[in-house]
Amino acid sequence: MNYKKNLIVLSILSTATSAYANTSPELPLTKRDPLTFQQWHLQNTGQTGFSKSAGTVGQDLNVDFADRMGIKGRGITVSVIDTGVEISHPDLADNVVPGSRNLIDGSDYPLDNHGHGTSVAGLIAAVEGNNIGGRGVAPYANLVGFNYLDEQSMASWMVSHGLSEDFRALDRFTDPRVFNQSYGSTPASPRNGDLSNDPAAELEEAIMQDITLNSHWGRGAIYVKSAGNSFGYYNTYINGVKYLVLPYENKEFFNNQGLPFHDANITVDNASNWNLVVSALNADGKLASYSSVGSNIFLSAPGGEYGEDAPAMVTTDLTGCDKGMNRTGPHGNSLHGGTELDPECNYAGTMNGTSSAAPNTSGAIATVMSANPALDSRTIRHLLASTARKTDPTNPGVMLQFENAQGEMVSYDAIPSWQTNAAGYNFHYFYGLGAVNVDDAVFKALFTGVSLPKLQVTDWQKEVADIAIPDASLVGAVSAMQVDQDLTIEAVQLKVNIDHERVRDIAIELTSPSGTRSVVLSPRTGFLRGNEGGFTDALMLTHHFYGENSKGNWTIKVLDTDKGNSYTLIYNQSAGLIGYNNKNNELAGVLKDWSLKIYGH
Incomplete structure (x- = not known):
C-alpha cells in the first residue's frame, strides 16, 4: 500500500514539476528575487523586513514543499476588490488577465490612487523569478482588480464580487475562484442582522452563496475577508467629524483588560457563512497588535506590524517615489525613500493589517486550488481547517476580573485559551482554527479525490x-x-x-x-x-x-x-x-x- 502511495506521489509530483519545469528553483526561495530575502511571511528565517527588529524563525505560511514542487497557483484567478490595482506594475503585469474594471469610468484599468490594492495584489501573486522585487504567495496565479472602494454602488459590488453584467455563471477558466476583500467597517452599535429588512444585503448574501456553491461547473469559489483592525480602539464619524473611540477603565485610557475593544463578529458581512474571515499574525506568530478577533474567525495569517519597530509586509507599491506608501524622504523602514534595492520606490515594507492577512490567505487558497483544481470550494476550506497550525500555543486567552452586584470580585473566562472541540479541531478566539499551513493543505489536496457531501x-x-x-x-x-x-x-x-x-x-x-x-x-x-x-x-x-x-x-x-x-x-x-x-x-x-x-x- 505504501509502495502504491509513493508511486502516486511521484506521478503527481512529476506532473507538477514538469508543468513548471522552467521555474524549478535553483536558488532558495529567499534568494530568488531581490526582495524575497525579507519576505518573512513566505519563509521566516528571522529577518527584519527592513524594520528595526527580527521575527521568529519558522513563523510563516509554510510554502517550502509547494514552492519546490512548482505548485504556485497556476490556472486560478484571484479578484482584488479594493482601491484598484496598478495592473501595469512590472511585478504584476505578467499575471494580470482580462476582467479588471474601473468602476468609475468603465475602462479595464482599475486606477489605484491609494496603493492599498496594489500592495494586496502583490502579496497574492507578484511574479516570481523576474529579478525584480519579491514574489506573491501564489506567483503563477492570475489577477484581476476592481476599484470598488472608490465606487461602492450595488452595481459595482455585483461586478467586483463575481456577478457579470450579463448575469452569466462564472465558468470560464479566467473567472475568479478567489475573491479578496481587504476592507471592512467598524459599527459603533449592534447591527440588525435580519436581511429581510435590507434588500441590498439580502441580495449580496444570495449572490455570494450562489457563486460559492455553483460557479465553475459546481466547484465554486471562496470569498476571503479581513477581520478588521480595531482590537484596541477605532475611529468613527459623527456628523462628518472624525472621532477616536477608546476604552476607559480603572481610571486608565485604553484599558480594556486585555479584551478586544471591537469584536469582528458585529459587522454583518463578517458574520456571513460565505466569507472566510481572517485575523492577522505578527512575525512572531502571535496576534498582531491591531487585529480584530472573534468566534467568526476561520483562520489566521501573517499581517505583520507597522514596519518600523517590527516587521510588516514587503510587497508591491505604486510605481514611483511620489505616490503610494514608499515616498522620497526619511523613514523608519530602510526600504523606503529610494534605495539600491528599490531605487524607483516600486515596493514597500510597511503594508500590514488584516488587509495583509487576507491576501496572504487568498494566495494560499489559490495555491491549494492549483494542487487539485477539481476540488470544490468547501473542500478547499476543509483542507485548510484540518491542516491549520496551532500558533501561539500557550496563549492563555483573557480572564476578566470584575466586581459583581454584591461588591465581590469575580472571574469570568471571557476568552478561553486554545480549546479542542469534540471533533478534535483546535480553536482560539484570536486565531480561529489556526494559522494557514500551505504545505500540509497542498499535500492533502493531492490525495483528496472526493469533495465534501452536499451542503x-x-x-x-x-x-x-x-x-x-x-x-x-x-x-x-x-x-x-x-x-x-x-x-x-x-x-x-x-x-x-x-x-x-x-x-x-x-x-x-x-x-x-x-x-x-x-x-x-x-x-x-x-x-x-x-x-x-x-x-x-x-x-x-x-x-x-x-x-x-x-x-x-x-x-x-x-x-x-x-x-x-x-x-x-x-x-x-x-x-x-x-x-x-x-x-x-x-x-x-x-x-x-x-x-x-x-x-x-
Whole structure:
C-alpha cells in the first residue's frame, strides 16, 4: 500500500514539476528575487523586513514543499476588490488577465490612487523569478482588480464580487475562484442582522452563496475577508467629524483588560457563512497588535506590524517615489525613500493589517486550488481547517476580573485559551482554527479525490426566552434549544434579541450538544449606543464547533459583566473627551429570544 502511495506521489509530483519545469528553483526561495530575502511571511528565517527588529524563525505560511514542487497557483484567478490595482506594475503585469474594471469610468484599468490594492495584489501573486522585487504567495496565479472602494454602488459590488453584467455563471477558466476583500467597517452599535429588512444585503448574501456553491461547473469559489483592525480602539464619524473611540477603565485610557475593544463578529458581512474571515499574525506568530478577533474567525495569517519597530509586509507599491506608501524622504523602514534595492520606490515594507492577512490567505487558497483544481470550494476550506497550525500555543486567552452586584470580585473566562472541540479541531478566539499551513493543505489536496457531501443548511430555529439578565453577575440568562437535524457542522449562525441599556457589558456564549463552549461575543465591546436599547436580530457566527454533530441540546448564556465601572470614550481635538455608557443600567436586561442556523453535511 505504501509502495502504491509513493508511486502516486511521484506521478503527481512529476506532473507538477514538469508543468513548471522552467521555474524549478535553483536558488532558495529567499534568494530568488531581490526582495524575497525579507519576505518573512513566505519563509521566516528571522529577518527584519527592513524594520528595526527580527521575527521568529519558522513563523510563516509554510510554502517550502509547494514552492519546490512548482505548485504556485497556476490556472486560478484571484479578484482584488479594493482601491484598484496598478495592473501595469512590472511585478504584476505578467499575471494580470482580462476582467479588471474601473468602476468609475468603465475602462479595464482599475486606477489605484491609494496603493492599498496594489500592495494586496502583490502579496497574492507578484511574479516570481523576474529579478525584480519579491514574489506573491501564489506567483503563477492570475489577477484581476476592481476599484470598488472608490465606487461602492450595488452595481459595482455585483461586478467586483463575481456577478457579470450579463448575469452569466462564472465558468470560464479566467473567472475568479478567489475573491479578496481587504476592507471592512467598524459599527459603533449592534447591527440588525435580519436581511429581510435590507434588500441590498439580502441580495449580496444570495449572490455570494450562489457563486460559492455553483460557479465553475459546481466547484465554486471562496470569498476571503479581513477581520478588521480595531482590537484596541477605532475611529468613527459623527456628523462628518472624525472621532477616536477608546476604552476607559480603572481610571486608565485604553484599558480594556486585555479584551478586544471591537469584536469582528458585529459587522454583518463578517458574520456571513460565505466569507472566510481572517485575523492577522505578527512575525512572531502571535496576534498582531491591531487585529480584530472573534468566534467568526476561520483562520489566521501573517499581517505583520507597522514596519518600523517590527516587521510588516514587503510587497508591491505604486510605481514611483511620489505616490503610494514608499515616498522620497526619511523613514523608519530602510526600504523606503529610494534605495539600491528599490531605487524607483516600486515596493514597500510597511503594508500590514488584516488587509495583509487576507491576501496572504487568498494566495494560499489559490495555491491549494492549483494542487487539485477539481476540488470544490468547501473542500478547499476543509483542507485548510484540518491542516491549520496551532500558533501561539500557550496563549492563555483573557480572564476578566470584575466586581459583581454584591461588591465581590469575580472571574469570568471571557476568552478561553486554545480549546479542542469534540471533533478534535483546535480553536482560539484570536486565531480561529489556526494559522494557514500551505504545505500540509497542498499535500492533502493531492490525495483528496472526493469533495465534501452536499451542503445542508437548516432553517432558522427560534427559541423564545424572556429571561432576565442579572446585573454584574456570573449567573446570566440561560436558555436551551433542542435541534433535531443530524449534521456534521461547518458553521453555526446565532441571532439574538436582547434588551439592555449598556451593551458593552454583555457577553454571549453558546454551548453545543457535545459540551463545547464558544464565546460568540466577548464583553467590553466598544459600542457607543444600543440598537433600540440592545441587540435587535443581531447576527453572529462561530466556527468553534467545526466538525461536531448538530443534533441535541444547545444552550445560550448571556451575562452582564460590569456594574458601570468601565466606559467608552470618544475624542476629538476640538470637542475634547465625551463619555458614553458612563452610567450603569438601572434595570436588568432581558434575553428576549434567540435563533440558530446550522451549515453542515
